[in-house]
Amino acid sequence: MELxxxxxxxxxxxxxxPEPVDDALLRSLIDAAVQAPSAINQQPWCFVVVKKPExxxxxxxxxxxxxxxxxxxxPAHPFRDMFNDPKFDVLYHAPVLVVIGTEQPTDWAVEDCALAAQNLMLAAHEAGLGTCWxxxxxxxxxxxxGKAALGLSASCFPVAPIIIGHPRRKPASVPHKAPNIKWIEA
Incomplete structure (x- = not known):
């Protein structure tokens, strides 16, 4: 697939x-994630893979x-009904949740983890999987x-909870706004 x-x-x-996602495939997605650039090459990310349904x-x-x-x-919060619906699953019944976080509170750790998340999501798409942050x-x-549920230390900061699974259908294309570009030239 072209980038x-x-x-x-x-x-x-x-x-x-409900089809499970193979562990080797998940590992390859994480391997793609860690290829992301990071500030001063700190690579501050850590990963928690949750497959346990409970x-x-x-x-x-x-x-x-x-x-x-x-x-x-x-009074008119747009998600009120959704959060009060007992059938609504925040994780959309995905079989896997990968939480990308950081144990190192660097100045750019959040951005570094977001870059890793984008790599993971693109690699998953290439593999025919669906994702959602x-x-x-x-x-x-x-x-x-929440940190205790994931087995994370108190100093860890979860940045990107990404669900992964086999899509039931391909989501429709969405319109994108034209970029707002300001050119500054010599």
Whole structure:
């Protein structure tokens, strides 16, 4: 697959089959992730791979509860009904969650982990898998309880919770805004 084609065709997937994802394939995705550039070549990332269904369900429920408390104080919050729906799964029933985090609080660790996440998502797309960065899980995973659920130290900071699985269908293409470019030339 050509790189630009992969960049243009990759979409966030929110519907997965129950088919498991092979461990060797997951390892190859992480190998692609660590090829990302990092500031001063610090490579601050760490990875937690969650395949245990009970833990995936717990993360979904705890993240929903956290979001209900933290974000839904506004009377017309756009996600109120979704977070109150007992059928809504924050992780969209994906069979795998890879959390990219950092144990090293460097000035650019978050950006470094985001670059690794993009590599992982593009490599997954090339392998025929779907991915989605789950922002709804990010805040709860950063709590002491969330870190403990993942077996992370108190100093670790989870940056990118990425779900991975076999898509039930290919998501539709979405329109993109024209870039806002300001040229400064000599």
């Amino acid at each position: 630009l084609h992969a960049i243009k065709e990759r979409r966030s997937v929110r519907e997965y089959s 833990l995936l369900a717990e993360i979904s429920e705890k993240a929903k509860a956290y979001m209900r408390k933290a974000s839904l104080t506004a 789950i922002g709804f899980a990010q805040h709860w995973l950063s709590t002491p309880e």
